[in-house]
Every structure is written in structure tokens, then in C-alpha cells.
Amino acid sequence: MSVNLHLLSNYESLFHQAIIQSGPAVSPWMTRDVNNTVPLSLAEALEYNAESVADALNYLSTVDPHVIVKTAAELKLTETDNADNPLTLPCIEIYTEGVEHFMTEHPKNIKSTKVAKTPVIIGNNNNEMPFEYALQKDEFFEKYDFNNLISKDFEFGDNLEYALEDIRHFYIGDEKTSVHLQDQITDFASDFLINHPTQRMAERFLELGVEHFMTEHPKNIKSTKVAKTPLIIGNNNNEMPFEYALQKDEFFEKYDFNNLISKDFEFGDNLEYALEDIRHFYIGDEKTSVHLQDQITDFASDFLINHPTQRMAERFLELGAKAVYRYIFSYSGDRNLLKKAYNLDVRGAIHADELGYLFDMEILRGDISPEDQLMIDRLTTLWTNFAKYGNPTPETSDLLPEKWVPITKTTQPYLSLDADITMAARPFQEAMAFWDVFYKLHETQHKYYQDSEE
Secondary structure (H helix, E strand, O other), X not given: OHHHHHHOOOOOOOOOOEEEOOOOOOOOOOOEOOOOHHHHHHHHHOOOOOOOHHHHHHHHOOOOHXXXXXXXXXXXXXXXXXXXXXXXXXXOOOOOOOOOOOOOEEEEOEEEEOEEOOEEEEEEEEEEEHHHHEEEEEHHHHOOEEHHHHOOOEEOHHHXXXXXXXXXXXXXXXXXXXXXXXXXXXXXXXXXXXXXXXHHHHHHHHXXXXXXXXXXEEEEEEEEXXXXXXXXXXXEEEEXXXXXXXXXXXXXXXXXXXXXXXXXXXXXXXXXXXXXXXXXXXXXXXXXXXXXXXXXXXXXXXXXXXXXXXXXXXXXXXXXXXXXXXXXXXXXXXXXXXXXXXXXXXOOOOOOHHHHHOOOOHHHOOOOOHHHHHHHHHHHXXXXXXXXXXXXOOOOOOOOOOOOOOOOOOOOEEEEXXXXXXXXXXXXXHHHHHHHHHHHHOHXXXXXXXXXXO
């Protein structure tokens, strides 16, 4: 994630090659709204009565940085388990002349970046969201509201229900959200938050031909260092269950799609229409329930990981990336990190599971099976080759029998990292097609919409 943001910043180029995993910059949870209460809260905690934000900032500039960090932690402003905390994610900064900025545009709008001439690997796991949704109670799925995610990226107004209806129909048909649709709801979250953003980011890198650090939301940045930069981007095949798998039944019974949707959209009076589309796609006409846990988890995966990854990949293409390599990690072994940490019995690879095959960790001590060792050897060789040559498979071998082909503006090949490694095409194709149409249909209600002529 950090690498992706740096590629889109106006700072000096830091990378010859880039590997993007764990979510792309255009994912709805990658940025947050400006929060000017932070300096005021910090000043107050340090017993300084600031008259304005500027006054608070002037005061804080005189305070020992270690004291500020300690105070922020005590105020719980930095807890990484809460993505809404003001100090855990970047915001879109207001451009001020003479001031260094990280990001003044949404990543999807940045037009010129360091992506040019940079090889990129981008990907995700095949089941991203279960790390979160698997922790939810049944009530979470029974009351699931698709708009909780959709609103992170869109502002539908009066059209909300139409938009959500499309999403619901795609993921759950006419069913009501329930724990029985947990897989479908999880797929939605994976597609929206990881899978499709990853695809969009990869395509955007190609467009950019791959400093303010970032003066626009990542989706809007048009000119960046992406040009001529090779990139790897990807995700796991079941991203969300690490969270949803731990939820109680009530989480699914009362699941509200808008909790995610509102992160990316502002539908206004159209909210219910948009949510209806989402509900129909993932759970049909059913009521959210624990029986729809898989479907609800799929929704979260799609919205938060899968579709943002796709969008980011496409964005990289737009920006002129030298090469964008996409992967989906699906392997399930004894070193899948979060599945092991949370003792989860869910399909595929959830968020961060691939890290167990890249790094040695205390939680993974013990004998390594031949199958796991093969995945370790393959993954570390791919990543090392890419770092050295800008090409993860400069030549094929018994270890790496498949040539990893980069995506293009008309094709979406990806490397499937499972017990066998194979080239495939268009991951999560049906869900990505739904979200492609959804984003196109509701483009102007996206929170960071920017007219193409601007």
C-alpha cells in the first residue's frame, strides 16, 4: 500500500521496481477525510488551550516529537486496527504554495507519476475478506448493509437504492442478507475493497507509463512516477474472512452494505437504489443473515480489495507503467499467516496469508512441509527476480515453469499462486464486471469524482 502511494506522489522516485500487495491506493479504505480536530485534541491533551487549528499547529511544532507520538497513542489516534483513526491513513491535502504535500489528488485522478519505466507486480489473495468477516457474529450478516462499504467510494444521493439493488442482485440475488450468505457478502467486500481496486490500479499504471507527495486522491492522479516503472500488484483470493470469520451471527443478520459503500460513494437520495443493486447481486432477495456469511464476506472482499486492485492495475496502465504483473495468491498451507493466527477454517488464502511464505515468523516455527517449502521457494524467487531484473520470470525453470505475462489494456492475465502456479485470465470475472458497470454507472457519485476534461 505504501509503495503504491509513493509511486503516485510527487516526491523523488524511490524504487526501480514495485511490488504492491495488501491492497492498492484506489481501494476505498486507503484514504480518509480531512480531520482538523487532531491538532486541537493533541494540544488540549498537552494542556495548551489553542484558539485555532493554526494556533495548535504552531504550539505542537515546539513540542518534543516523542511527546506528541506518545500523546497520540494515549488518545488512541494511531491504533492500526481502526481504519477510521485520523493518523492511520493519508487524506487528500489542500494545495498550498510553498508547502510540501504528500497527496493533493485522489489516486485515481493522478495523471503523471514515477510509474513510467517502472516494472510493477500487483496482486492479492484469492479470498481477501474472511480475515475480518470470519470473526463476525451471525447478526452482522443478518443485518448486513452493502452501503457501509459502498459509501466509502460513492455519493449516490437519491440514486443510492438503485445502485445498491444492482450490487445485492449480483452477490445475493433476491435473498435477504443472512449468515447463510456469509460467503457472498464476504466476496462483495473482497471485490470492492481489494480485487477490483487492484485491477483498476494495474490498468492505471499502464496509462501512466509508471512531488507534494500526493496532491490528488490516488484515483485522480494523472502524471506520476509510474511511467516506465515495472510493477507487481495482486491480492489473496479470499481477503476478508480474517475479520468476518470472527463475527457473531448478529453481525450478518444486521449487515448493512452501506457501511462499506459509504466509504467510497455519496449517493444522497439515491442510496437505496444503489444498495438494492448490490444486495441483489450478492444475496438476491434474501434478508441478510448468518447463512449468507460467505456472500456478505465476498461483497466486502470485492469492494475493499478485489475491485480496487483491478482498478489500480488499470490505472497503472493508463499512467504508462513499463509492465504491470498481476497475481492472485490462493494457496492454503500450514504457513497461511492470518488463518493460522486466528485458527480460521475458511477457503483459500485470506488477507496477509502470503506473508508466511515470504518471511520467517515466531508464530510459524516448526517443521516446514515439502508443499509449503515449494511455495516459499517459488514466491521468494519471483519477488527476488523482480527486484533484480524488473521481470519475475526472466526464464522458466522446474521451480517456475510458467512465464508470468503482464497485463495490457485489452487483456487481464494473472499468475495464480496455488499448489500449482499457472497463468489464468480475469480473476473474479463476474464480480469485477458488476463493479466495472457499477463504478461507470455511478461515477459522478464517487467521493473523489473528477471530470475527465479537468
